[in-house]
Amino acid sequence: MVKLHEKAPDFTLMGSDNKKHSLSDYKGRKVILYFYPRDNTPGCTLEAESFRDHNEAIRDENAVIIGVSRDSLASHDKFITKLDLPFVLLSDEDSEASALYDVLTEKNMYGKKSIGIQRSTFIIDEEGIVIYENRKVKAEGHAEEIIEFLKNREA
Numbered sequence: 001m002v003k004l005h006e007k008a009p010d011f012t013l014m015g016s017d018n019k020k021h022s023l024s025d026y027k028g029r030k031v032i033l034y035f036y037p038r039d040n041t042p043g044c045t046l047e048a049e050s051f052r053d054h055n056e057a058i059r060d061e062n063a064v065i066i067g068v069s070r071d072s073l074a075s076h077d078k079f080i081t082k083l084d085l086p087f088v089l090l091s092d093e094d095s096e097a098s099a100l101y102d103v104l105t106e107k108n109m110y111g112k113k114s115i116g117i118q119r120s121t122f123i124i125d126e127e128g129i130v131i132y133e134n135r136k137v138k139a140e141g142h143a144e145e146i147i148e149f150l151k152n153r154e155a
Contacts, residue, residue, distance in 0.1 A: 011023055011100055013096065026064060030063035032058060034047070034068070037119060040079055047119070048085055050144075051065050051087065064087070067085075067090065070091075
C-alpha cells in the first residue's frame with residue numbers, strides 16, 4: 001500500500017521503448033507516476049496531451065513523466081505516435097504495479113461491472129519517497145497542478 005511520506009513500492013514493467021523500467025532506475029530524479037484507465041479514450045487522451053504540452057516545464061523541475069495503464073505495448077505505441085508523446089508509457093497487463101499502488105477499482109459501465117484503473121498520480125522524490133498522491137485526478141488542468149506542486153515544493 002502506498003503511503004504519503006514513505007518509500008514508494010518498486011516495480012519493473014516493460015516500457016513503450018521496449019526496455020524494462022524499474023522505479024528505482026530513476027533515483028536522483030522526481031518521478032511523476034500517473035496511472036490511467038485506457039489508451040485512446042477521451043479523458044486519457046486529454047491527460048496525456050496535457051503532460052506532453054507541459055513536459056519541458058516538468059523536466060525543468062528535475063522530474064520525469066511515466067504513464068502506466070493495463071494496455072499492451074502495441075496499444076501504447078499507437079497512442080504515443082498519435083499524440084506525439086515524449087515520455088515512456090509502461091504496460092501493466094498483469095496489474096502488478098496497479099495492485100502495488102492500489103489504483104484498481106470496480107467500474108460499472110452500462111450495467112457491466114469490471115475492474116479498471118482509477119485515474120491516479122503519485123510524485124516520488126529523488127530519494128524514492130512519495131511526496132504527492134491524488135486518487136481522484138481530473139484530466140483537465142492536472143499537468144498544471146503538478147507543475148505548481150513542484151514549484152511550490154522547491155520554494
